[in-house]
Amino acid sequence: MATLEIKNVESGYGQVQILWGVSLKLQPGKLTSLVGSNGAGKTTLLRTVMGLLPAMQGSVHFDSRDVTKLSPHDKAQMGLVLVPEGRQLFTDMTVQENLEMGATPGSARGEYKKNLEWVFELLPRLKERRAQVSGTLSGGEQQMLAIARGLMGKPKILMFDELSLGLSPLLVLNLFEVIRKLKAEGYTMLLVEQNVQMALAVSDYAYVMANGRIETEGEAKQVREMESVRKAYLGL
Amino acid sequence: MNFEVLIASSIDGLTLGFVFGLMAMGLTLIFGVMKVINLGHGPFIVMGMFAVLVLSQNLGINPYVALPIVIVLGLVTGIVTYFVAVHRVINAPELTTLLATFSVNMMLIGALTILFTTSPRGLSLELPSFRAGTITVLGTRVVAVLIASLVTGALYAFLYRTHTGKSIRAVANNRAAAELMGINSSWILALSFGIGTVLAMVAGSLLATLFGFTVLSGGGLETKSFVIVVLGGLGNPTGALLGGIIIGLLESITTIFMPVSYVPVFEFVVFILILLFRPNGILGAR
Numbered sequence: 146m147a148t149l150e151i152k153n154v155e156s157g158y159g160q161v162q163i164l165w166g167v168s169l170k171l172q173p174g175k176l177t178s179l180v181g182s183n184g185a186g187k188t189t190l191l192r193t194v195m196g197l198l199p200a201m202q203g204s205v206h207f208d209s210r211d212v213t214k215l216s217p218h219d220k221a222q223m224g225l226v227l228v229p230e231g232r233q234l235f236t237d238m239t240v241q242e243n244l245e246m247g248a249t250p251g252s253a254r255g256e257y258k259k260n261l262e263w264v265f266e267l268l269p270r271l272k273e274r275r276a277q278v279s280g281t282l283s284g285g286e287q288q289m290l291a292i293a294r295g296l297m298g299k300p301k302i303l304m305f306d307e308l309s310l311g312l313s314p315l316l317v318l319n320l321f322e323v324i325r326k327l328k329a330e331g332y333t334m335l336l337v338e339q340n341v342q343m344a345l346a347v348s349d350y351a352y353v354m355a356n357g358r359i360e361t362e363g364e365a366k367q368v369r370e371m372e373s374v375r376k377a378y379l380g381l
Numbered sequence: 382m383n384f385e386v387l388i389a390s391s392i393d394g395l396t397l398g399f400v401f402g403l404m405a406m407g408l409t410l411i412f413g414v415m416k417v418i419n420l421g422h423g424p425f426i427v428m429g430m431f432a433v434l435v436l437s438q439n440l441g442i443n444p445y446v447a448l449p450i451v452i453v454l455g456l457v458t459g460i461v462t463y464f465v466a467v468h469r470v471i472n473a474p475e476l477t478t479l480l481a482t483f484s485v486n487m488m489l490i491g492a493l494t495i496l497f498t499t500s501p502r503g504l505s506l507e508l509p510s511f512r513a514g515t516i517t518v519l520g521t522r523v524v525a526v527l528i529a530s531l532v533t534g535a536l537y538a539f540l541y542r543t544h545t546g547k548s549i550r551a552v553a554n555n556r557a558a559a560e561l562m563g564i565n566s567s568w569i570l571a572l573s574f575g576i577g578t579v580l581a582m583v584a585g586s587l588l589a590t591l592f593g594f595t596v597l598s599g600g601g602l603e604t605k606s607f608v609i610v611v612l613g614g615l616g617n618p619t620g621a622l623l624g625g626i627i628i629g630l631l632e633s634i635t636t637i638f639m640p641v642s643y644v645p646v647f648e649f650v651v652f653i654l655i656l657l658f659r660p661n662g663i664l665g666a667r
Binding site for chain 2 (some may be wrong): 195197216217218221222226227229233234235236237238242245246247249250254294298
């Protein structure tokens, strides 16, 4: 089973350093969450892991192979898949074409039909909308499509960036239900969320990030009980 | 005014418009995918002309049979040009890519001038004409329309029916997301530049079957391509075809009423009017 280990990563934009030595490890088959307030550096970490941003320091290991310097498409081909913040759909293309693009990795090409059926079963709404141009979908449907597109790439590791952002509470519940199903399937996942309560409720393990550093980590249950976390993020 | 002259000119313009459309499609495809305005477009058109000239006159290959060779040549030229001149500045501001492609333009024109000088050339190509009453349509025109339509159809089939073609559209739409899907966007950009070059070169070859030409013919055709692309809507291949037909018709009909040298004046008046009243073109989004 796949593992991902991030060691002492430092990164940022130009002169502005955002991450200051972040280390994080995903356990195979487990759902790990990375929570923290807006601006903590969560998205920057994901962008650095995927190679959309170069790491200034530190390394990223996928299945104990150093992949720090690989391009995003090489990582995606290996099975490291990010469902990015803001969906980033191919808005001029249809739902089905988006899913086809998701199935670009060599290992996913041959199983396209099978995966498509499975994804449509998991998210039946998309089946009804398959011929619709994705830019015209509702926000919730777009997020569903972004997840489905990620799943089409036969991921070994799935990372989600701010799934719940800008969605109604009911849609957020639906999305987390999908995450639960994927967890039951045995996916190794990293959930990056501002919605700390929801994230901690579904995760096995959790990291709390603030000011570009990992502040605390532990079993999600324990993190939820921590006094500092309750005060800062759960409003209790 | 003679009605038959108008009909004949319209047919002329329509047939020429298809080739103009194909030519402009090359420019608009490259812009649509990578937001680069390719100032090397003119020399690529000229390369198509001279490729078919050399293949037919020196090697004795029929100009139409030579087209597949021109296609391969265009693909290679475009991909090499992309990696040599464009790739390193692909994320730089527009001015940098303009300068980079302009230097490609200068180098190609220089090299072509050394090879072929700037004296006028022409293909010797005889095809039967079609005649109805006093109206004559040259065979070369008919074949040019057929080939231009065929290439356009093939381009659309490629972009909408194949995985690689869809990847081009995906990269045009959202390059970072395409990378996250495992699409090698550098390769897709290079391929798109190659296809844009193929379109320019094939259009050049077809124009060579219709008119005489020189190494310097590219300049006028490049600006014409710009007018067509803006007319149809930047980045929109269908718009380019439509714009090409409009400019082709405009060009041949205006020459009934005024000297040929006025054609560019007329074209650029249209260009300015479009920019003023419909800046996104006829088929441009929003």
